[in-house]
Amino acid sequence: MSTFEQYYDLNPVMVIDQNQWDVRTPEVAMQFRTQPVVYTPLIEWSNEVQNTGARTTIMTEILDGDVDFGELPFAANYIDASGIDSRERKFTIARYGDKVQLHKSSNIFQQWRLSGGRDWRPLLRGLLGKNVVRKFEILARNSFLLAPSNYWTYAGGATSWGTIASDDTFDIGFVNQWNLRLGSTGSPVIPGDKASAKLAIMPPGVIYDFYAGLALAATNEAQMWRDAKLYSGEALRYELGEHKNVRFQQVPNDNYGENLSVLYNAGAITKQYGVISPINAGDGAPDPATTTVDGVWYVGQKDVTHYIQLEAFADAEFAVGDIVTIHVSRTSAYGVTNGVNPAAAKTIQRRVVSVDHANDRLAFDRPIMFNYKSAFVATAVSGSEATLYAFVTKARHIGMVVVMGSRGGILGGVGKPIEFYEPKPIDDFESVWRYTWDAHVGYNIWDPNLFEVHFCALTLPKAGGLISP
Secondary structure (H helix, E strand, O other): OOHHHHHHOOOHHHHOOOOOOOOOOHHHHHHHHHOOOOOHHHOEEEOHHHHHOOOEEEEEEEEOOOOOOOOOOOOOOOOOOOOOEEEEEEEEOEEEEEEEEEEHHHHOOOOOOEOOEOOOHHHHHHHHHHHHHHHHHHHHHHHHHHOOHHHOEEOOOOOOHHHOOOOOOOOOOHHHHHHHHHOOOOOOOOOOOOOOOEEEEEOHHHHHHHHHHHHHOOHHHHOOEEEHHHOOOOOOOOEEEEEOOEEEEEOOOOOOOOOOOEEOOOOOEEEEEEEOOOEOOOOOOOOOOOOOEOOOEOOOOOOOOOOEEEOOOOOOOOOOOOEEEEEOOEEOOOOOOOEEOOOOOOOEEEEEEEEEOOOOEEEEOOOOOOOEOOOEEEEOOOOOEEEEOEEEEEEOOEEEEEEEOOOOOEEEEEEEEEEEEOOOOOOOOOOEEEEEEEEEEEEEEOOHHHEEEEEEEOOEEEOOEEEOO
16 A cells, blocks of 8 residues: 555545445445545544443553652662652544435426436435535544644744734744654654654645745755655645655645635634524525626526625625635634634635625625524624624634644544435335435544644635735
């Protein structure tokens, strides 16, 4: 097995025995290899929970005693015993899963053909396979945010997400710091690599800023960069090169231009408004009967609401091309008062394609796929209490760089491997087909000394130009 395969097979999707469902649902199985996977292989996976049957597992370790290197009196008959103690770590698991559903009439009364037929079920199984990979990737990314914040570092003089300024972009001087702090102990991140090698996972915008800094660096500093294509052996997927024992891997954008290693709108807030009308799944994109997105796409369905309704906002506060975050949860834990929590459920990004200033409405590049229909009371921009259904936040985007000095920083516990289910329809006409999956998995900080999370401002792409930090 090559180094590449060893590295990328270190995830719960690949190690689970697939032969029980592989033949029956090949649409699901093939998604595990074709979808981008970067964060999941960084985690050590254990089935200790599965062996014990416990939701919380406690693992105890003996602490070495301090060494008294003083001389002993020649006539001494008794001496103090060397002290010993213990410490323990806990890891827990939670349940994750999802579902696709279809009414059989949708296979009869519809005009689309899929692989020569009108059966949607293979397509939906494939979408569920993507769902599994994306969910594990997001959970793996979020697990690095569980690390103690005193292990986090920031570009420039920043001390939190809220204090990252526009000029606090990535500085190549941090590479030296990583080599010092993360040392050369433990297991290589990539099997077969040298012990001193480290791996930095970062978004394209940070790579862009890194290249800009490298071009301005001293000649001898710039000459230490090695392109991945010059390596002997096989480079990692999405790997760009190496600088001072640190290998740089770029997290790819998804089909919509979003990147998992960018914490969108998580920095200092420019504007935040409440959504004052419920959002149904499928709402939010322009009417495909009258309007295209980017002059190409007729997005979504006709019989939905083609915008989201906000509180009153001023004309200049949103613009076409803005990337905003739609969310329910807010947090001040990262140094931004009432800021975006990127690790919270139902926190999503959308690109603004239409702004209706007269009616305080926004439309996006694609529909919103969640229901935001549960009302809550929060302080509106006006300062008074209002009934809201979500928040829309426009803020500074933050680049998240994960630097691994060794394997074992995060332990993933597998209590129950992924299982897929095809429940029998239970209505009178056996009309509703469902396909579901679930797994019991936990993500736990295991040794925070083995990795570092670095935050910085970054450049983002947009059609025909760049979004400055």
